[in-house]
Amino acid sequence: MIRKNYIPNQEGDEKIMLHLRKHWFIFFRLYFFFAILAAIPAVIIFVLALNNPVLFSSDKMQVILKVGIDIYYLMILVFALTIWTINYLDVWTITSRKIISRDQLGLFNRVVSELELNRIQDITAEQKGILETTLNYGDVQIQSAGEIERFTFTDIPNPNEVARMIEKIRQDCQHEQPENTNQPV
Amino acid sequence: MVITLIIFYYIFLVFLAFFALYSLFNIFHLLVFGFFTATNVFIVLAYLAVSFLLISFIFSQFNTFNWQQPFIDFNNFFTIS
Numbered sequence: 001m002i003r004k005n006y007i008p009n010q011e012g013d014e015k016i017m018l019h020l021r022k023h024w025f026i027f028f029r030l031y032f033f034f035a036i037l038a039a040i041p042a043v044i045i046f047v048l049a050l051n052n053p054v055l056f057s058s059d060k061m062q063v064i065l066k067v068g069i070d071i072y073y074l075m076i077l078v079f080a081l082t083i084w085t086i087n088y089l090d091v092w093t094i095t096s097r098k099i100i101s102r103d104q105l106g107l108f109n110r111v112v113s114e115l116e117l118n119r120i121q122d123i124t125a126e127q128k129g130i131l132e133t134t135l136n137y138g139d140v141q142i143q144s145a146g147e148i149e150r151f152t153f154t155d156i157p158n159p160n161e162v163a164r165m166i167e168k169i170r171q172d173c174q175h176e177q178p179e180n181t182n183q184p185v
Numbered sequence: 186m187v188i189t190l191i192i193f194y195y196i197f198l199v200f201l202a203f204f205a206l207y208s209l210f211n212i213f214h215l216l217v218f219g220f221f222t223a224t225n226v227f228i229v230l231a232y233l234a235v236s237f238l239l240i241s242f243i244f245s246q247f248n249t250f251n252w253q254q255p256f257i258d259f260n261n262f263f264t265i266s
Contacts, residue, residue, distance in 0.1 A: 001221035019220075060190060063250050067193045070243045074204045077239065081211045081232055088225070089218050102218070107210055110218065 009114070011097050017169055020092040020162065022155045023137035027087060034080050041069050082107060092153045094166060097173060099142065101151055117170045119145045125163040142166070188257040194247065201240070208236060 007014055045065070089104035099120075103111045120142055127138035138159040142151040156162060212229055219225040 001216055001219050001225060003221055059251070060254055060256065063190050063252075063254075064193060066246060066250075067197050070246070071197060071200045073239065074200060074243075077232075077236065078204050078207045078211070082207065084228065085211045085214050088228075089214060091220070104214070104218070107207075107214065 007093075007095055007100075014095050014097045016093060016095050018094040018162070018165065020094070020153055020156045022087055022090060023135065023157045025131065025135050025137060026155045027084070030083050030087070031080070034076060034083075037076055038073070041072060045069075090154070092151075092156070094169060096169060099151060099166070101153075113151065115142065115144050115146055115151055117166075117173045120166070120170055121145055123163045123166055125159040127159060140166070186259040187255045188259075189252060190250070190254050190256050191252040192256065194252055197243075197247075204236075208232070 007016060086104050086106065089102065089110070091102045093100040093102070098117055099115045101111075101113045101115070103113075105111060122143035124141045124143075125138060126141065127133050127136075132138045137155055137157050140153040140156060140159045140163050142153075143149065144151060153159070153162065212232070215225060215229055
């Protein structure tokens with residue numbers, strides 16, 4: 001596992017200012033869906049047992065049903081972990097010099113990008129909808145002058161505060177840089 | 186020729202292999218790319234514990250089944266017994 005204070009390509013006195021992950025509600029929403037999926041076999045069996053009890057009197061039918069249900073729950077479990085892995089491994093790290101975006105697009109599709117703070121051109125915070133506004137989560141989009149023109153932090157908590165923080169860190173970074181350059185004689 | 190219920194046991198083993206493989210991929214990603222946090226460690230350990238309990242329960246159920254019961258008997262004009 002990676003240490004939380006690890007910075008790839010660390011420069012001098014660079015330090016981590018913030019780690020960002022998706023808002024807890026995103027995980028809750030996904031796992032609420034899985035909870036419904038997990039309840040489906042129980043509901044179906046209950047309804048079938050009420051309307052057609054003869055169906056469950058056969059030993060063979062019981063074996064087939066139990067094997068089917070066991071397979072169903074194993075698949076739910078592994079897909080639940082896959083969804084967790086894909087969402088939990090989306091991490092955005094803001095250091096005093098750059099932004100690191102670690103994006104798990106799929107189980108075998110991972111993109112890690114870095115953006116120097118002095119290449120940021122524009123920062124936008126977006127919150128759309130009742131849930132995002134009420135629970136205070138949303139997107140932060142960063143327009144850059146780099147190879148990747150736009151970084152997006154999706155579904156993060158306190159997007160407005162994060163956008164302000166990035167702007168402040170960027171300004172602090174820009175103020176420090178003239179002090180570090182050697183002036184020509 | 187008689188196909189017994191054991192065929193469902195073999196079908197289950199195929200799905201179990203798929204489950205094991207994908208679980209391995211997921212845990213690999215969490216261990217290699219995840220941060221060393223209490224949440225990450227808890228999720229990995231909890232998943233392994235739940236998987237172990239679920240599979241143990243399933244196989245304890247399977248021990249009570251009579252897998253040699255005929256499912257399809259081709260000798261009787263393709264009737265399912």
